[in-house]
């Protein structure tokens with residue numbers, strides 16, 4: 306039986322963090338044995354914020370190194386740079402003809418960006434979900450391991466696939482769906498309780514896979530807490546639930562349960578909990594950081610990985626574009 310096709314990407318907009326790890330990469334690693342996986346560095350997507358050309362290569366190479374250091378095996382998956390697959394922008398152009406200004410303007414992530422960078426509301430920002438759809442549909446993928454923040458973009462990818470099918474052929478693109486191992490989507494909040502951990506925002510309250518031991522300790526000790534619950538079994542505010550989530554993801558079950566019970570019984574000591582979390586987090590991040598740093602020293606090896614990744618990703622991209630061109634009537638010779 307042929308393996309199901311999986312696609313997912315990470316933008317080269319900075320240092321990877323716990324949100325990228327637990328929201329995306331951890332799922333990539335779990336999927337790599339059973340699926341036909343295409344994972345890419347979304348360097349075209351990062352251009353919407355006009356990065357300095359001097360930084361781009363380093364950012365792309367770091368994303369590759371941090372993915373591998375987190376357990377991705379390039380013998381098992383295709384790991385490539387989006388810009389090495391020319392069929393992606395071609396499909397993006399085709400899908401743009403099926404995407405409407407009104408629906409793109411309503412996308413919450415677009416509205417956020419308009420608020421954050423009012424001086425640079427470019428067409429690339431507006432059509433971000435179309436490019437993301439092209440990234441996925443180019444391999445006719447069915448499973449897309451992404452964080453909760455990307456669910457609406459996936460819905461748009463399904464809409465574009467269905468519109469194409471309706472217009473040109475009923476079955477050309479399968480519907481892509483969000484995939485995750487646990488029912489609940491993981492969303493890692495920033496430690497100050499203000500939004501999510503992010504590559505380019507909340508940097509002092511985001512834990513990066515490249516953070517040193519003491520930086521991790523300091524960030525965790527400064528995490529937002531409150532007075533603690535006054536009644537047994539109180540509901541947690543979201544910033545406290547986030548600390549418990551991080552503890553669950555990195556500590557042993559016994560330790561997690563010990564603090565959870567203390568919370569339920571109203572005798573939680575956040576200082577102790579943070580110290581525990583800091584040590585578990587240091588132990589979790591350190592091997593990834595060290596391996597990623599080692600990998601980044603050998604640029605030729607990273608170039609080779611990207612080149613081989615593109616070679617693995619091109620055949621299915623070419624097949625999709627040839628099929629789409631034919632269906633659309635762009636076949637003159």
Ligand code: AQP
Nearest residue numbers: 316318324325328329451452492493501502503504505
């Ligand atoms: N805080 C988060 N919690 C869970 N999942 C997250 N992801 C990102 N942040 C969190 C998931 O990571 C994957 C790659 O994200 P991306 O690079 O494509 O873009 P993003 O979602 O915009 O991530 P950042 O890190 O916040 O980047 P910037 O600061 O550049 O905007 C996606 O699967 C995403 O769901």
